[in-house]
Amino acid sequence: RPKVSLSKEARAALRFTQREKSRLFRDALNDAWSQIDQTTKTIAGSHHKSIRRVQNNLYFGCGMLRSRRVKPNLWNAFCWKKNQEKENSGLGKAALQSLVRNHKDEYHALSKEEQDELLEEFANSRETKTMGLRISAKSKVNDITQTLKAVENELNSLKCRTGAETILYTTRGSTDLPLRGVSFATEGVQTFMGSVMGIDGQDLVSKMEGFAVQGIKGAAKNHQQRVSGLRSSIREIMNSKLQEVTGDDRAKMQWVHYFRNVIQRYQVVVEGWPNNIPFTNLSKVSSAIPDLEMLLRKWESGATYWKAIDDIEFERLRRERDEGLESGDIIDQRRRTRSDKGKKHRQPAGTQNGRKTVHKSAEFVDTDDEQD
Numbered sequence: 001r002p003k004v005s006l007s008k009e010a011r012a013a014l015r016f017t018q019r020e021k022s023r024l025f026r027d028a029l030n031d032a033w034s035q036i037d038q039t040t041k042t043i044a045g046s047h048h049k050s051i052r053r054v055q056n057n058l059y060f061g062c063g064m065l066r067s068r069r070v071k072p073n074l075w076n077a078f079c080w081k082k083n084q085e086k087e088n089s090g091l092g093k094a095a096l097q098s099l100v101r102n103h104k105d106e107y108h109a110l111s112k113e114e115q116d117e118l119l120e121e122f123a124n125s126r127e128t129k130t131m132g133l134r135i136s137a138k139s140k141v142n143d144i145t146q147t148l149k150a151v152e153n154e155l156n157s158l159k160c161r162t163g164a165e166t167i168l169y170t171t172r173g174s175t176d177l178p179l180r181g182v183s184f185a186t187e188g189v190q191t192f193m194g195s196v197m198g199i200d201g202q203d204l205v206s207k208m209e210g211f212a213v214q215g216i217k218g219a220a221k222n223h224q225q226r227v228s229g230l231r232s233s234i235r236e237i238m239n240s241k242l243q244e245v246t247g248d249d250r251a252k253m254q255w256v257h258y259f260r261n262v263i264q265r266y267q268v269v270v271e272g273w274p275n276n277i278p279f280t281n282l283s284k285v286s287s288a289i290p291d292l293e294m295l296l297r298k299w300e301s302g303a304t305y306w307k308a309i310d311d312i313e314f315e316r317l318r319r320e321r322d323e324g325l326e327s328g329d330i331i332d333q334r335r336r337t338r339s340d341k342g343k344k345h346r347q348p349a350g351t352q353n354g355r356k357t358v359h360k361s362a363e364f365v366d367t368d369d370e371q372d
Contacts (some may be wrong), residue, residue: 040054040055072119072122072123072126074110074115074118074119075107076122077118077119077121077122078103078107078110078118080122080125081118081121081122082103137176137177137178140177140179141177141178141179144170144179148168148170148182148184151168152168152184155168155184155186156186159186159187159188164186165185165186165188165189166184166185166186166189167183167184167185167186167189167192167193168182168183168184168185169181169182169183169184169201169204169205169208170182170183170184170205171205171208171209171212172209172212172213173212173213174213175213181202181205181206181208181209182205183201183202183204183205185201200289200290202289202290203289206226206289226289227289227292230289230292230293230296231282231283231292233296234282234292234295234296234299235253235282237296237299237300238253238299239251239252239253241299241305241306242262242266242268242306244306245266245268245306245308246266246268248266251266255280255281256281259317259321263309263314263317264314264318267308267309267310267311267314268306268307268308268309269306269307269309269317270304270305270306270307271304271305271306271307272298272303272304272305273304274291274294274295274298274304276291277291277295
């Protein structure tokens with residue numbers, strides 16, 4: 001597109017319009033905050049509450065206002081009580097039909113005191129289930145996930161109100177909890193750790209998990225073990241897929257001689273390799289766990305695979321490789337020539353025609369003759 005040059009008057013008019021829009025936006029925000037402050041004071045004065053209490057409820061109480069307040073139902077309480085009994089356990093969807101058929105008369109025969117006692121017990125059980133201590137591993141993970149989600153929402157809201165930026169890392173502190181590390185950052189600092197500090201978020205969480213579980217030695221060990229395990233899994237699946245395509249049980253990926261020992265021998269190439277991961281030996285690839293996990297998933301799902309090529313495609317690749325060798329873009333990895341190539345080698349004593357002479361008798365023979 002041709003670049004449009006604005007005149008001095010047009011640039012001045014454009015700046016004036018932009019400033020006017022910015023001023024109107026700030027005025028609208030200030031009016032909104034003024035209305036919120038005035039509404040807060042009005043509510044606090046009419047209900048005899050402190051301004052801080054009203055502000056807290058205006059922000060934190062939105063979810064409470066939307067939540068449903070359900071009064072315990074007697075029939076639900078009766079079904080819950082009967083479901084605790086062994087005879088009704090394990091019935092699944094048939095439990096309700098069994099209750100209606102077998103315990104309907106018992107339900108109608110409940111006295112007022114029994115009904116109140118049953119409702120109170122059911123309400124306490126439901127409150128304990130909602131607010132009680134998480135015991136099972138699944139309930140612990142759910143508790144952590146829901147709490148972190150609420151925290152992330154609060155931090156995003158805090159950024160909108162004050163402009164504060166936050167980075168949050170969470171990991172498990174013991175091996176009993178099947179929780180994967182979580183990293184969170186507000187929009188303004190999402191790329192800070194990677195671009196400025198040069199630290200991958202998932203790598204940091206992984207090392208933090210190792211430190212929390214095993215101490216300072218575990219931080220490095222845990223990370224290295226995960227990276228090593230992922231690289232090993234990728235190598236295994238690459239070799240197994242190559243053997244399936246070629247039908248050769250001894251076929252293996254060879255990074256150094258990839259063209260000669262893989263492409264030229266079997267006429268197959270790797271397709272779907274991620275662009276952000278260099279196509280080289282996995283030992284030289286970045287140790288970022290998310291990248292390795294993504295690469296493993298691609299091999300497992302078939303997004304990355306071995307593709308058989310025909311003779312025409314092979315010739316095209318060969319020409320491209322020859323051009324790269326001539327231009328120096330590709331370096332052919334060959335075994336280094338011996339420094340003494342072409343020189344005559346002296347044969348050590350006791351050898352004949354390159355073979356060591358073997359004596360049938362011992363070199364020294366003991367004798368019983370005494371010489372004076």
